[in-house]
Amino acid sequence: MHMHNLRYYVSACRLPAMPVAHELPDYGHKSHQNNLQIVPESWRRLEGIKCLSIYELKRHIREWTRFLPQRPLDVSDLTIPCPLIVPSNEAALKRPATTDEMSPWIISVLKTTESAMHAAFPEAMENYSFNMLNDPQDLDKALFRVASWSKKRADTNEFSMTRLVVAFQPPWILSNKDIQMFQRCTSFPPFRQMGNAFPLSDNLVSHHRLWAKVYDLCIKQQTHWFVLTSFHSWAFGAFSPGWTHAFVTGVFEYNAHNPTIAELLMYWIGSAMHLDGTSALPNHPEPVQNLFMPIRIPDQKTRIDYEKVTESESHWDGKSEEAPSSAGVALSDATDVVSMMSNDPSPPGNTAGYYAVLRRTVITSYVAEQQEALPPEDPRIIPQGVEGMRPTPLNVPMGEWLV
Numbered sequence: 001m002h003m004h005n006l007r008y009y010v011s012a013c014r015l016p017a018m019p020v021a022h023e024l025p026d027y028g029h030k031s032h033q034n035n036l037q038i039v040p041e042s043w044r045r046l047e048g049i050k051c052l053s054i055y056e057l058k059r060h061i062r063e064w065t066r067f068l069p070q071r072p073l074d075v076s077d078l079t080i081p082c083p084l085i086v087p088s089n090e091a092a093l094k095r096p097a098t099t100d101e102m103s104p105w106i107i108s109v110l111k112t113t114e115s116a117m118h119a120a121f122p123e124a125m126e127n128y129s130f131n132m133l134n135d136p137q138d139l140d141k142a143l144f145r146v147a148s149w150s151k152k153r154a155d156t157n158e159f160s161m162t163r164l165v166v167a168f169q170p171p172w173i174l175s176n177k178d179i180q181m182f183q184r185c186t187s188f189p190p191f192r193q194m195g196n197a198f199p200l201s202d203n204l205v206s207h208h209r210l211w212a213k214v215y216d217l218c219i220k221q222q223t224h225w226f227v228l229t230s231f232h233s234w235a236f237g238a239f240s241p242g243w244t245h246a247f248v249t250g251v252f253e254y255n256a257h258n259p260t261i262a263e264l265l266m267y268w269i270g271s272a273m274h275l276d277g278t279s280a281l282p283n284h285p286e287p288v289q290n291l292f293m294p295i296r297i298p299d300q301k302t303r304i305d306y307e308k309v310t311e312s313e314s315h316w317d318g319k320s321e322e323a324p325s326s327a328g329v330a331l332s333d334a335t336d337v338v339s340m341m342s343n344d345p346s347p348p349g350n351t352a353g354y355y356a357v358l359r360r361t362v363i364t365s366y367v368a369e370q371q372e373a374l375p376p377e378d379p380r381i382i383p384q385g386v387e388g389m390r391p392t393p394l395n396v397p398m399g400e401w402l403v
């Protein structure tokens with residue numbers, strides 16, 4: 001197709017309305033069908049999630065689209081309808097009843113974006129294209145499908161160097177409310193060992209399971225950039241370099257304008273490939289080791305069935321001295337146990353001070369026992385000239401450190 005103005009096309013094209021063969025949840029309601037087989041795992045470092053400013057995003061995209069050419073170009077595979085340029089083609093696509101039948105609708109949008117990127121940046125986009133991922137070990141293939149923006153190797157024709165993933169679910173599974181809950185989520189629950197205050201299974205709500213699924217997907221594909229869509233709604237996000245935080249845009253409807261879905265997709269691909277004028281991953285303080293230690297995810301071949309673990313009645317994390325009250329135990333009961341163990345009377349009203357004294361007593365006794373257990377030092381075994389290397393005796397004041 002001979003395109004006179006690519007910049008105008010991507011700013012004016014609109015996705016068609018996708019009809020479906022299922023009844024959709026009422027607007028503002030969750031589907032309650034997004035039953036991803038996700039359980040808490042120790043490898044997930046995700047802690048916080050921040051929403052990117054929609055005003056800043058619009059400004060950046062508006063400035064970046066100036067890099068798109070306005071001269072005539074030969075562009076193929078433009079299927080997103082645009083007045084006077086590309087006619088509507090939804091009649092050629094089947095009304096989807098499954099996730100697989102929804103794939104042609106997503107591929108149609110992605111191929112249009114791919115053609116526009118190759119026309120605008122032919123050298124940077126060389127050998128890059130969208131392709132559908134097919135993981136035979138994925139237990140959620142009926143609910144969750146993925147396309148990746150990857151580079152094809154000339155010697156093997158295999159795709160590698162994935163820069164961005166596009167995850168999609170049908171709108172009767174991922175409703176508008178579901179994707180809004182995903183976008184508005186601000187934190188991810190930490191992993192808890194079996195027998196802790198929180199159960200190992202069934203403690204991830206729907207939007208947490210979805211975040212975990214996207215997180216694991218990006219780890220496996222070794223990319224920080226992702227898109228999540230139901231075709232009706234779209235969200236764009238990225239993970240921090242150390243994988244502890246995520247950043248996500250607001251939710252855009254399929255017929256959005258200023259920016260359009262095509263502009264958003266092109267801008268997000270450009271950001272993932274570090275093109276001039278695009279966004280970089282936001283800076284966020286993270287542990288240094290997270291920047292260099294890769295995350296390994298074992299293959300999951302069958303569904304994991306965890307035994308039912310008796311939930312603890314305590315919510316004490318060991319960070320305060322309120323363990324008895326958090327477990328629903330009366331203070332008098334707890335202090336009676338302490339009294340029997342220490343052979344001291346029950347503590348007075350200042351329980352914090354009492355426990356502090358008790359801890360110091362235990363520590364001091366332990367140190368004294370360790371000192372008595374040490375054999376006497378024989379000065380003959382210390383070589384000449386290294387007398388200063390003698391170990392410092394315990395509990396001997398040697399001055400303040402870094403005063």
